[in-house]
Amino acid sequence: MLALALESSCDETAAAVVDGKGTILSSIVFSQLAQHRPYGGVVPEVAARAHLERIDELTAEALHTAKVTLPDLDVIASTCGPGLIGGLLVGVLYGRALAKGSGKPWYGINHLEGHALTARLTHKVAFPYLLLLVSGGHTQLVWVSGVGQYKRLGTTLDDAAGECFDKAAKLLGLGYPGGPALEKAAQGGNATAFELPTPMLGHKDCNFSFSGLKTAVRHKVVGLGTPTPEQVRDLAAATQSAIARTLADRTARALEQAPQRPTALVVAGGVAANSEVRARLTTLAQGKGLELIAPPLNLCGDNAAMIAWAALERWQTGIGPFDDGHPRPRWPLDAAPASA
Amino acid sequence: MLTLGIDSSGLLLTVALCRTGEVVASRSVEQRRQQGEVLLALVDECLVQAKSELGDLAALAVVTGPGSFTGLRLGIAASLGLARSLNCALTGYDRFTLLRTPETALVFESLRADVFVQIPGHEPQMLLPADILSRWPGAVAGDGVAKLMALDPARPVAPLPLAAELAAQKVYADLQAKRELPPATPYYLRAPDVTFPAAL
Secondary structure, eight states: OEEEEEEOSSSEEEEEEEETTSOEEEEEEEEOHHHHGGGTSOOHHHHHHHHHHHHHHHHHHHHHHHTOOGGGOSEEEEEEESSOHHHHHHHHHHHHHHHHHHTOOEEEEEHHHHHHHHHHHHHOOOSOEEEEEESSSOEEEEEEEETTEEEEEEEBSSSOHHHHHHHHHHHTTOOSSHHHHHHHHHTTSOTTSSOOOOTTTTOSSOOBOOHHHHHHHHHHHHHHSSOOHHHHHHHHHHHHHHHHHHHHHHHHHHHHHOSSOOSOEEEESGGGGOHHHHHHHHHHHHHTTOOEEOOOGGGTSSOSHHHHHHHHHHHHHTOOOBOSOOOOSOOOGGGOOSOO | OEEEEEEOSSSEEEEEEEETTEEEEEEEEEOOTTHHHHHHHHHHHHHHHTTOOGGGEEEEEEEOOSSOHHHHHHHHHHHHHHHHHHTOEEEEEOHHHHHOBTTEEEEEOOSSSSEEEEOTTSOOEEEOHHHHHHHOOSEEESTTHHHHHTTOTTSOBOOOOOHHHHHHHHHHHHHHTTOOOOOOOOOOOSOOOOOOOOOO
């Protein structure tokens, strides 16, 4: 069993080949970071152009690195959503045409499903498990009971956690992308030097909210005028701590409300690369007698290996493709059709 | 030799199939959302009409623009995928190169106030309809002429052949003449729309 997958939902163009046992034979990711940095965020039209420029050569590279050819493949997959529509269209059309020309089935995969199943690619985690999906575009707690079987226990009411990292970093003049920049600045800071709210702390539901925290950071920055380097470090540390505390608190609530005891607590998405987030979730999991499963850093962010794996999981379980082929900017994970 | 032309850059989505330079099948539909799967379906329809198969294709020629950014990307992305999987030649031609005549200004819809235009003797550019009319007294052609006609209903409009058909014919001619094929890279003619992030 071999799958080739393409990922083009945001600002990374990626192609990967994965086999049915979960061996990643190749995973090529081209980051468009340099193209978006001047704008302080992802520009959809710039992203779409860059995806088209790269997708064919990345596919060739992924096949070459994996030492396979198109006839060797069993399935070709593309991220179908959610994401920026211009980029999705490139990956979907390219993937569909590639599949058509090579006589292979094509699977349109929900990007979030790719993140949700990454723990099974890397750690062979058994169902059911609790997933904290936390990235620049998403912050969700999802009960994963099978391939194509997802129940959202909580989601953000406004910004995603990664968005909060990015915006706070921008307020502090730390550059883009904000997550890694803020984490680096926070390393030398005192998280207790500034008091920031822990959004939704203790709420009965499992939802998140980060816009209030962002506003609180802005008020601190405005109040300071021009923060000193030390104040920037302290505010970065306080912000990171507040985000991590919120994520841990909401995840703890979800564990209480889970329909049964999970096999593990799984974290996925770009923010899963943050060491304080991982540390707090590890403490939480250990307190509950669970293992925290976090993918390696290269699989935390957007990549095509997770899309290939999701396609393989669908293939192997006989669920089959989601095949209407329509790229969709919004596509909640628990609305993912199980089949065509 | 079987060659395929694809044009998704304009208001009309067209796929055309040529055998030794003669058009043997051609399908067009108005561009709508989700045209991606329509494009591949049109390829199938052309192949059925020509009693041929994908594997028979020797070369693909895609129209690279200018026009709808999303539309031209669809055509190029699909062409890249087909060409790689079929291991056949791929090239791209822009609409001005394919359709240019000395008597007619070519005007293509941009979904903006200004349109893509090439006035004979001038480089392609973006102009407002009124500016085109004041600079060029002759006939106009292309899917952007409606905006001109609203201002000057008497302006002569010339018919245009389908760019996809010309592309399929041109790649055949270029291959026969052993001319170097240009790459299938998009011809946007306009810088990206840059939307700065919302205020914090």
